[in-house]
């Protein structure tokens with residue numbers, strides 16, 4: 001994609017938002033999002049990233065799982081943080097996910113569809129991007145348990161609104 | 165096997181002490197009794213940071229947020245919510261079912277919906293922890309560069325300024341100057357060559373808001389700077405960032421390259437005819453280079469030293485050209501102000517300080533981290549609700565805002581709503597957002613000495629009040645912590661401090677005395693104890709400590725003598741031991757090793 005005109009940018013944005021709404025990013029339904037700010041990296045996020053990747057591959061999930069990075073969520077005491085977005089489970093944020101928790105994350109959460117004990121932390125604030133631009137809570141039509149996948153946009157709005 | 169519901173039970177220390185474990189067990193038991201083990205998973209979580217309303221239970225995917233839950237509520241939660249799919253209204257934080265309606269009403273009026281149980285509201289950090297900062301498409305998908313579109317194609321530069329002025333956005337770098345006015349002065353200044361600078365020097369010890377913002381969402385700053393360039397008529401911008409922030413620099417570089425590729429920076433942005441280029445300049449990490457005039461001298465390739473104002477940067481800044489210089493956080497607010505409008509922005513925060521503020525909450529606090537709250541939130545809410553209170557149940561002593569330029573705020577003032585004015589009135593200042601929490605083990609004299617030492621190191625030396633004053637104050641504070649304070653010292657500190665405050669060239673010296681003066685105001689008796697009694701009640705000034713052994717309690721086991729790294733404890737076996745005070749280095753190992761409580765610190 002080279003230099004864009006106004007119309008091209010708008011079209012490009014719509015297309016990216018569509019991808020998000022359809023719950024698939026780069027064709028994958030499951031996203032594991034790792035906090036990779038300086039604080040996360042200092043707490044070992046790179047190792048966590050590598051370990052999750054290794055277990056995902058070992059369990060033959062590589063074609064379904066996208067592992068992504070993001071910046072600091074602000075939960076510095078519980079770094080590394082990992083958010084998991086997948087169909088059939090509400091999206092949650094895990095804290096204190098050092099490399100040795102990677103196996104649990106893949107086996108229990110991704111494969112076993114269970115949430116992990118003692119690791120969940122609350123999202124610090126509602127998402128102003130999801131909420132306000134769509135005229136408040138009600139609209140982003142989430143199919144109840146779909147845990148609407150995302151490039152962010154819906155991962156947060158899933159947290160900001162009720163179920164259906 | 166797939167669960168229909170997930171019940172999260174807060175396992176933070178606050179909630180745990182009020183029976184969250186029992187709630188957890190009861191929920192498991194009820195799920196079993198009611199035959200729903202396959203339908204619902206009960207999960208223990210980390211601290212949800214809403215401790216005063218604990219224990220907290222949250223049910224997903226409905227996002228039902230229950231507060232002050234009791235173990236006997238477990239049956240109803242399972243029977244109602246899991247079986248019948250109905251929320252247990254009486255336990256909800258938001259008891260009316262007005263949440264959705266209120267959000268819609270706020271949206272219809274163009275105002276923000278602030279009714280969430282979360283005390284944070286994130287404008288600046290809206291994308292941090294959400295998008296991949298190295299992928300411009302993710303920023304674009306979340307309304308990224310929409311504000312730039314709006315400014316370029318739907319607004320005249322005067323409209324942008326009018327919107328900013330109406331929004332009441334004020335500089336987040338510390339001084340709180342209205343951003344709209346700054347841009348207006350620069351736009352009105354004569355000349356065709358103008359500049360935009362982003363101040364990402366962030367030298368305040370303990371502060372890392374700007375680093376996290378750039379690391380997590382670099383495009384928000386780039387977009388704002390392009391809007392600024394268009395508005396004031398500048399075609400060139402610089403981000404001045406300290407070299408100690410390699411990850412932020414790398415992400416900013418990637419982001420600038422991507423924005424250039426898409427034509428969001430460079431010549432003829434989106435076919436609008438507007439040009440704007442952005443470059444990164446690295447600072448060597450001197451605190452004074454965060455001061456705007458020194459920063460610009462540094463950008464020009466000179467030694468970073470401040471020059472007197474006026475002239476202000478808006479008329480004569482970088483290379484003597486009209487220049488806008490704003491802080492990272494100030495810029496990160498701009499796209500949202502343009503996109504959502506001033507009405508939305510002013511519905512958040514207080515009348516004179518609209519919007520939010522990001523703080524780096526550190527020190528003796530349970531949940532240290534980055535928080536963004538609406539202005540008007542109280543310090544108590546930040547420290548005790550979001551921050552989860554003081555570590556190890558120690559007693560709160562004070563919180564330092566504004567870093568080496570600010571002051572300490574004490575218990576009695578914790579309920580003041582945060583704003584530029586209120587923090588100044590309390591003898592501190594907003595500052596850039598460092599917030600360091602201290603407990604009873606922190607000594608105010610020692611803390612003041614720490615900040616003064618920082619100012620001695622960072623003073624550029626250009627003006628005498630700062631160069632000499634910081635040194636003088638530091639040597640007085642130093643001797644107090646070592647037991648050689650003199651009765652006249654307090655008066656001296658105050659006198660030198662006042663002189664520095666009045667006569668320094670820039671605010672480095674102009675505010676360097678603040679931490680000392682504010683702690684003297686609140687903790688005068690602790691200073692006096694150091695001078696008169698050679699005593700440090702917090703037990704942190706080592707020279708003033710004295711470890712001794714109570715003969716009646718000592719059984720003469722000899723363990724402390726073995727542990728002592730300087731062999732200054734002597735005594736026969738089974739006879740009370742004695743510490744040689746002249747040799748003791750006050751490391752405290754003897755006290756830690758004694759099983760009989762015979763070693764005391766005084």
Ligand SMILES: Cc1cc2nc3c(=O)[nH]c(=O)nc-3n(C[C@H](O)[C@H](O)[C@H](O)COP(=O)(O)O)c2cc1C
Pocket residue numbers: 334335336337338339340341363364365366367368451452453454455456457489490491492494495596670671672
């Ligand atoms: C000693 C000293 C250090 C400063 N350091 C910073 C800094 O690191 N970042 C910053 O944005 N402003 C800093 N400032 C404030 C700047 O001089 C200036 O007010 C600010 O960049 C203006 O931007 P704003 O209006 O967006 O706040 C400092 C000021 C002084 C006196």
